[in-house]
């Protein structure tokens with residue numbers, strides 16, 4: 001475990017010796033007079049799955065857009081180093097309605113090889129046989145599967161995902177978690193997943209970050225085996241820590257078992273365990289430690 005000058009504690013998995021694919025230094029982003037990102041530092045390593053939590057308006061999408069190259073005005077406000085071969089997915093699938101499903105996946109690429117790769121990705125997301133369908137003939141979850149296939153068709157080194165499952169019903173979301181995990185294990189991109197859902201972050205990520213006051217204030221490794229059981233005591237302990245770091249009140253329950261989902265802003269979460277809350281260091285940063293096995 002490493003303690004950085006600001007008091008931020010980084011757990012062991014974050015120290016795995018692989019090359020960073022994302023390197024952000026001192027990134028600042030202001031809108032008018034308001035500072036949203038304030039000298040933010042971030043590294044993501046090859047194949048690492050990182051989830052980013054933060055209160056509404058804390059700047060998660062602003063950071064993701066900056067990494068995706070979608071914010072031209074961020075230039076000169078720090079250093080951003082990301083691979084050229086990166087993909088982005090959003091909450092809405094953003095398919096072209098006038099293109100069939102397979103054409104949406106290959107997006108402008110031509111040639112048999114591109115279409116073969118596109119068809120392979122479609123099969124991987126469970127949509128074999130739907131290549132010639134139109135987007136409006138697919139459900140919301142199916143459209144998001146197409147978006148995932150499109151994002152992975154170029155074998156990106158980095159996948160940026162901004163609440164990709166936020167608009168889906170709970171059951172579909174759980175299925176998509178399994179699918180995303182499987183696809184990431186197969187294609188091995190580094191991932192930055194922006195989410196409001198603490199459980200989603202713990203279920204999927206190697207590392208969970210919390211963005212607050214323009215900086216990463218929590219950086220914690222999730223060392224649970226996969227697939228991750230939501231009622232596992234260590235899962236609940238991670239949840240409690242993260243919710244505390246996010247400032248969410250957690251009234252204790254008799255059983256000490258929290259609700260099925262701990263989405264921010266969706267009711268109180270209750271994960272009452274004997275694990276202490278995250279502690280704030282003198283400069284206001286929150287240090288987390290490995291949740292004991």
Ligand SMILES: Nc1ncnc2c1ncn2[C@@H]1O[C@H](COP(=O)(O)OP(=O)(O)OP(=O)(O)O)[C@@H](O)[C@H]1O
Nearest residue numbers: 031032036054055056057058059060061062063196
């Ligand atoms: N283009 C813009 N112009 C002005 N203000 C902006 C712009 N983009 C974002 N902001 C402001 O920056 C702040 C952070 O926005 P951002 O969308 O990054 O937050 P977020 O953490 O992703 O929020 P949410 O979880 O609600 O999606 C907000 O106050 C927002 O109003």
